[in-house]
Amino acid sequence: MFDASTTTPLSLDAVTLTLPSAAGPVEILRGVSLTVEPGERVAVVGPSGSGKSSLIAVAAGLEQPTSGAVRLFGQDLGRLSEDGRAKLRRGKVSLVFQSFHLLPNMTAEENVSAPLEIAGRSAAAKTAREWLDRVGLSERLRHYPHQLSGGEQQRVALARALAIQPELLFADEPTGNLDAANASGVADLMFELVAETGAALVLVTHDPALAARADRQIVMGGGLVVDPA
Amino acid sequence: MSELPLSFRFAGRELRSGVAGFRIFLACLALGVAAIAAAGSTAEAFRRGLASEAREILGGDLRVSVEGRRFTAADRARFAALGATAYAVASMAMAETATGERRLVELRGVSGSYPLAGTVEITGAASLAEAFRPVGDAAGAAVEQTLLDRLNLKLGDRFLVGEAPFVARAVLVSEPDRLGRGFALGPRVLTTVEAVEKGGFLQEGLPDTGETVRIALRPDLASNASVDRLVKGLQARGFSARGRNDAAAGIKRLIDQLEYFLGFIGLASLVAGGLGVAGAVSAYLEQRKASIAILKALGAEAR
Ligand SMILES: Nc1ncnc2c1ncn2[C@@H]1O[C@H](COP(=O)(O)OP(=O)(O)OP(=O)(O)O)[C@@H](O)[C@H]1O
Ligand SMILES: [Mg+2]
Numbered sequence: 050m051f052d053a054s055t056t057t058p059l060s061l062d063a064v065t066l067t068l069p070s071a072a073g074p075v076e077i078l079r080g081v082s083l084t085v086e087p088g089e090r091v092a093v094v095g096p097s098g099s100g101k102s103s104l105i106a107v108a109a110g111l112e113q114p115t116s117g118a119v120r121l122f123g124q125d126l127g128r129l130s131e132d133g134r135a136k137l138r139r140g141k142v143s144l145v146f147q148s149f150h151l152l153p154n155m156t157a158e159e160n161v162s163a164p165l166e167i168a169g170r171s172a173a174a175k176t177a178r179e180w181l182d183r184v185g186l187s188e189r190l191r192h193y194p195h196q197l198s199g200g201e202q203q204r205v206a207l208a209r210a211l212a213i214q215p216e217l218l219f220a221d222e223p224t225g226n227l228d229a230a231n232a233s234g235v236a237d238l239m240f241e242l243v244a245e246t247g248a249a250l251v252l253v254t255h256d257p258a259l260a261a262r263a264d265r266q267i268v269m270g271g272g273l274v275v276d277p278a
Numbered sequence: 279m280s281e282l283p284l285s286f287r288f289a290g291r292e293l294r295s296g297v298a299g300f301r302i303f304l305a306c307l308a309l310g311v312a313a314i315a316a317a318g319s320t321a322e323a324f325r326r327g328l329a330s331e332a333r334e335i336l337g338g339d340l341r342v343s344v345e346g347r348r349f350t351a352a353d354r355a356r357f358a359a360l361g362a363t364a365y366a367v368a369s370m371a372m373a374e375t376a377t378g379e380r381r382l383v384e385l386r387g388v389s390g391s392y393p394l395a396g397t398v399e400i401t402g403a404a405s406l407a408e409a410f411r412p413v414g415d416a417a418g419a420a421v422e423q424t425l426l427d428r429l430n431l432k433l434g435d436r437f438l439v440g441e442a443p444f445v446a447r448a449v450l451v452s453e454p455d456r457l458g459r460g461f462a463l464g465p466r467v468l469t470t471v472e473a474v475e476k477g478g479f480l481q482e483g484l485p486d487t488g489e490t491v492r493i494a495l496r497p498d499l500a501s502n503a504s505v506d507r508l509v510k511g512l513q514a515r516g517f518s519a520r521g522r523n524d525a526a527a528g529i530k531r532l533i534d535q536l537e538y539f540l541g542f543i544g545l546a547s548l549v550a551g552g553l554g555v556a557g558a559v560s561a562y563l564e565q566r567k568a569s570i571a572i573l574k575a576l577g578a579e580a581r
C-alpha cells in the first residue's frame with residue numbers, strides 16, 4: 050500500500066491543541082509544523098511543560114489536534130476514526146512512553162508479543178522471546194511488570210516497541226526514569242536497533258548527549274517550536 | 279490458546295488478576311443476603327411456633343390479673359360465666375432451711391384446675407395434687423432442682439418460706455405458661471393458692487399482692503374476635519387482660535427486634551460488600567481503561 054522508503058512517515062502542519070481545564074481552556078500546542086523523513090532521527094528538547102509529550106500524543110494520533118493537520122504515512126489522521134488511526138499505527142508505529150505503560154496483567158513476553166499478535170504476525174511469542182533476549186531479559190520472560198525494576202520495565206517497553214520493526218518510533222524520555230548506566234544501555238540499544246531496522250525516530254529527551262546523537266534537534270517552548278524558528 | 283481469537287486471548291490475560299479482588303466482597307454480599315434471608319425465616323419460625331403455642335404460653339384463652347388486691351366474689355362469678363378458670367397468686371419470698379440456708383424464691387400458688395392448657399412436668403410425684411398434699415402442718419410443694427441444690431434439700435425435706443412450713447414433694451421441671459409470665463428472680467416453688475394465703479403473703483395492700491386468673495373460654499366464646507372483644511371489655515373494667523392472640527407480647531417484640539437486628543447486620547454487610555464491589559469494579563475498570571488505552575496505542579481496534 051505504501052512504499053516505506055519514499056512515504057513521509059510524519060508531517061504536522063500548523064497543529065494546535067487546546068484542552069479544557071478547571072481554570073479555562075489551556076493552549077498546549079500553538080501551531081507546530083514538523084516533517085520527519087524516512088529513517089530520520091529527530092530529537093525534541095525543551096523545558097518541562099513546553100508540550101513535548103503532547104506533541105507526540107497528537108503526532109501518533111492518540112490525541113486529536115484542535116486545528117491543523119497530522120499526516121502519518123501520508124494519511125490525514127483527521128479523516129480517520131479512532132479505530133482507523135489504531136489500524137494505521139498497527140505494525141508500523143511504535144511508542145515508548147515516559148512511564149512505560151506496560152500491560153499490568155501480562156508477562157514481559159506477552160507484553161512484547163501483544164503488538165505482534167495485533168498486527169497478525171506469525172510466531173509472535175518466538176519473536177517476543179528473541180527481542181527480550183536482545184534487551185537482556187531472557188531470564189524475565191514470565192515476570193509481570195510489577196515484578197520488574199524500572200530499568201527492566203523500560204527495556205520491555207523498548208523490546209515491545211521494536212519487535213514489530215516499526216517504520217516510525219516515538220520515544221518520550223525513554224531513559225528519563227533510569228540511572229545513568231541503565232540509561233546509556235537503553236539509549237545505545239535504541240539507536241542500534243533503529244539503525245538496524247531503518248525506522249524513523251522522534252525522540253523526546255532532556256539529555257543533551259542523547260539529543261546530540263539524533264540527525265536533527267528541534268527545541269520546544271510554550272507550545273511552539275522555538276528552534277529552528 | 280493461539281487458536282482463540284485475539285480478543286479472547288487478551289481478555290483471558292487481562293482477567294488473571296482482576297477477579298481475585300472481588301472475591302472477598304462477593305463473599306460479603308453472599309453473607310449479607312444469607313443473613314437477611316435467615317433473619318426473616320428464623321423470625322418467621324419463631325412466630326409460627328409462638329402462634330401454635332400461644333394458648334399454652336398464656337395458660338388459657340384469656341389471662342386477667344389485678345394488682346394490690348385479690349379478685350372479688352363478683353369478679354370470680356363473671357369469670358366462671360366465661361368458661362373454666364384457674365387462679366394463681368405469686369409472691370417473692372425468702373426460703374430458709376433448718377440449717378440456715380437461705381434463698382429468694384418465687385412462691386406461686388395455683389388452684390386445683392391448673393393448668394388449663396398444656397401440662398406441668400414434675401418428677402418425684404405422680405400428679406400435682408399429690409405433690410401439693412400436706413405433710414402434717416407443712417404444705418406440699420413442687421420446687422425447682424436449683425433450689426434443692428442451693429438449699430441442700432432432697433425430696434421429702436421441710437423448709438420455711440417466710441414463716442410458713444413447706445415440704446418439697448416433687449421437682450418442678452417445666453410449667454406450660456412459664457414463657458408468658460416473663461422473667462423470674464428466683465427458683466420457683468409451686469404450691470396451692472390456699473398454702474400461699476395461709477403463709478400470709480397475700481395481705482391487702484402489700485405491693486406483691488395480686489391475683490391472676492386464666493380462663494379456657496366456652497366454645498361459643500372462643501373465636502379470635504370474641505377473645506379480643508372480651509379482652510377490651512375487661513381492660514375497660516380496670517383489669518389487666520391479655521388474650522391468646524397476643525399471648526407473649528414481650529417475646530413478639532423480642533423476635534421483632536431480633537429480626538431487625540439480624541436484618542441490620544445483613545444490610546450492613548450488604549452495604550460493605552456493595553461498597554467494596556463498587557470500589558473493586560471501579561478500580562478494575564480504571565485499570566482496564568488504562569489497558570485499553572495501551573492496547574489502542576499498540577494498534578488494537580476497539581472491537
Ligand atoms: N489533559 C490535559 N489537560 C490540561 N492541560 C494539560 C493536559 N495535558 C497536559 N497539559 C498541560 O500541557 C502542557 C504541556 O504538557 P506536556 O506533558 O506536553 O509537557 P512536556 O513538555 O512533555 O513536559 P515534561 O518534560 O515535564 O514531560 C503542560 O503545561 C501541562 O500542564
Ligand atoms: Mg512529557
